[in-house]
Amino acid sequence: MAVEKLFKDEATEEKGERARMASFVGAMAIADLVKTTLGPKGMDKILQSTGRGHSVTVTNDGATILKSLHIDNPAAKVLIDISKVQDDEVGDGTTSVVVLAGELLREAEKLVGSKIHPMTIISGFRMAADCARKALLDRVNDNKDDAEKFRLDLMRIAKTTLSSKILSQDKEHFAKLAVDAVMRLKGSTNLESIQIIKKAGGSLKDSFLDEGFILDKKIGLGQPKRIENANILVANTAMDTDKVKIYGARVRVDSMAKVAQIEGAEKEKMREKVQKIIGHGINCFVNRQLIYNFPEELFADAGILAIEHADFEGIERLALVTGGEIASTFDNPESVKLGHCKLIEEIMIGEDKLIHFSGVEMGQACTIVLRGASFHVLDEAERSLHDALCVLSQTVNDSRVLLGGGWPEMVMAKAVDELARKTPGKKSHAIEAFSRALIAIPTTIADNAGLDSAELVAQLRAEHHKEDSNAGIDVITGTVGDMSELGISEAFKVKQAVLLSATEAAEMILRVDEIITCAPRRREDRM
């Protein structure tokens, strides 16, 4: 007797082969989607949001593309997730990780088709991933001790990362920007202290790195526009009406005169507060919250520059840059640490007025001002620069460097291939498949550049058969070239993360033999 109904309405169940096929197909579809963005000649995608305004994003960043997709296929969601994690963790390689996972699954599908059990494939993949990682470790370069060379490495990595993005035209310029900014951080990975300000207008080449700090705010009316040797108080306090914080307090009066009195007292309170702030001996006051006209006027009277409504990050950064602390009470002026800087002035970028703090105490933070023709260009430029900064800051911590241009993949593929020949049993098929999946990455790079990928990859493989080859694909000339001469490098940490998370994701999807989808939650408002 058949079971009439085991699940709720609309819940579906897919079993065995069907389930596996569904996840393979989903994962490969996602991989194919971002595949064309890989490499220096990869294409961009336009994303249009369904929300209000139908805003448009043009990008080539794998994580950004995948994040904006609405996917129903569960396996595809796994891939999107790994791309997101890659973005959070190392910042770059978000496309590669998805493409590699997709290729692994494509190979796995063939193996499953020839009746090899998924568990056997998984154990083969694991061995292969391990071997590939070792192969990479053997060939890494570490120039940590040589500052000169290390900087060169960083420049190369930045250029390689940027070359696949919109900034590739000016990659030299931006690579220098990014390296300078990251070197200032002195080893910390806290990218918050690098501020990126986008201003439309001008060309990308006009972008610059500023050693000081730029706050996108206007100076209050009637206040000095230029202060030398500024003492800055960074604050987070209410400068509108100071609320009484005691619960249940309310004002109840019985005559107009009393209202006036209370108002007077309120004003007095504010005046006192302002006096206290001025008592710190400052000539610049930056507040996170609003400053009402009344206190603003008081500040103007005292010749103090008051800046209101700096957002939270701006405040934190400013505090970091100037070495002051964020204050909320002002009773003991002697112990509050003030920030200092040599010069505060109003500057113009394009048509906007900004406040520029230069000659700051702590050299860690800096500002990168991006200029560009349109907001879309600027947004994409910011994403690209962010990728480059992430990779660089990670490389500063883990200074191992690899060559780029498909070189690491070929090195891994070679090592994995050798392992396959040594391994007895069905696993060797899986290991072989792994090496094929690795080769798919240089193939895709060549394909995207409109080159004869089959020819190039074959040449590349022959090159790599020799010991210690530095050969990779030179996309510009469309030939096989020496990567160390061309100066194309990649960070080891990125490649390792790509390898490990792609294998992990492929393994997860392979292990699934049944998909159970619950009934979607009903949205009442749609009815």
Add this chain to the structure above:
Amino acid sequence: MALAFDEYGRPFIILREQESKSRLRGIDAQKANISAGVAVSRILRTSLGPKGMDKMLQSPDGDITITNDGATILEQMDVDNQIGKLMVELSRSQDYEIGDGTTGVVVLAGALLEQAEKLLERGIHPIRVAEGFEISSKMAVDHLEKISHKFDFSATNIEPLVQTCMTTLSSKIVNRCKRSLAEIAVKGVMAVADLERKDVNLDLIKVEGKVGGKLEDTELVYGIIVDKDMSHPQMPKQIEDAKIAILTCPFEPPKPKTKHKVDIDTVEKFQTLRKQEQQYFDDMVQQCKDVGATLVICQWGFDDEANHLLMHRNLPAVRWVGGVELELIAIATGGRIVPRFQELTTEKLGKAGLVREKAFGTTKDRMLYIEHCANSKAVTVFIRGGNKMMIEETKRSIHDALCVARNLIRNNSIVYGGGAAEISCSIAVEAAADKYPGVEQYAIRAFADALDSVPMALAENSGLQPIETVSAVKAQQIKENNHCCGIDCNDTGTNDMREQNVFETLIGKQQQILLATQVVKMILKIDDVISPTEY
């Protein structure tokens, strides 16, 4: 449907709105129930054992779970059938009680139901079948007791525990680094175990996960990790020899529960109120400072002013820490949770050797490590992994491993895994069957057959010939009188589970058999299903 009439010929209403209800009775009801139960167990069957496959579950909100843990699969499965729900409950109770073997128990119950159906077809009364199962389950449990081994371990020799945890972990996706995870689980449990009382409070082990990094980076922290950061960005990121004040009151002026209003009608009152308010903040911070605290952990938020005052007085603080975490911190640091500032004293402060904030990846994720605590009886397992699903699955696997380690500390008897225990029980039950006169004999034999189904599923999932393998192992067990023979799932060449180091806990196995039998008995006793038909 049956109708009753009173003496005037009017019908009694026994079942309201009979037309709109469907009803199954007698043997049909039993068969329908059995087939539903079997269907559920069939879903889980392929997840059993080290080569078992995973299931992908999509929740109503579109979130994905990939798992191999029986209890999790069933819980998220959206089962509508009543009997299906019973099976879900069954797996859940195994999870609560033992923590591991949640798949096995459902598979066993399914097998028992299949056997029962055959017996019902031969016209044996369901209650007799149930009784037969009951007798045999007792026999099986007793037999397990007999073949179990005592297991010697101590705080220094944890190897046997690690081996058992490894058996549990080997069926999960994390089996790549099962050794290190098993060690983490065992060390964690040993850290919080009360070996005198033979008990472990698993609440003291916190499992925290963060995406990024690789599985190998998973670590055991002797202390607490809180997913929070310092309330003020400029507070020190590292505090040594911290004295921690654990507060459950906000840094705000008190809010009496009774409704009240403070009326301000003169300027003087306004000013006094203001002074008082400042006084409040000052007092609060001062009180913390006075007792010598160097770190404040608070369940609630702070006002900006209080925040700055704390920062000013060089007193780092953490806000919005959840209740459970707060308790753990209190346990670990030996402090007391203080609900009022007035009650803060030096004795109530917790102590920790090192408190530090650690940043991850390129985003602003920060976590707070509280280590070298005064009372190290609270530990955290910190999991790293490539993606969210991986972390979730690892959490579940670690939970299973922790439970196994706990069970071993409670009762250090083990049986051999890989289906060895089931086969041995099956042989024993089969042999005992002949001694029972009457119909029960058949039920007992059926029970023995059902026990075989677990090793059968194991063999099937490992790509072996199920019938051949199981019968060969069975023959070997009888011939050599060796109850350690099981299914060689990993193709290592030997089927002696002692050599393979595949162990399971005795209580886990016993509980599996008892729970499965109980549920089957319950299902068999149902002879009438009344349910509203849906329109």
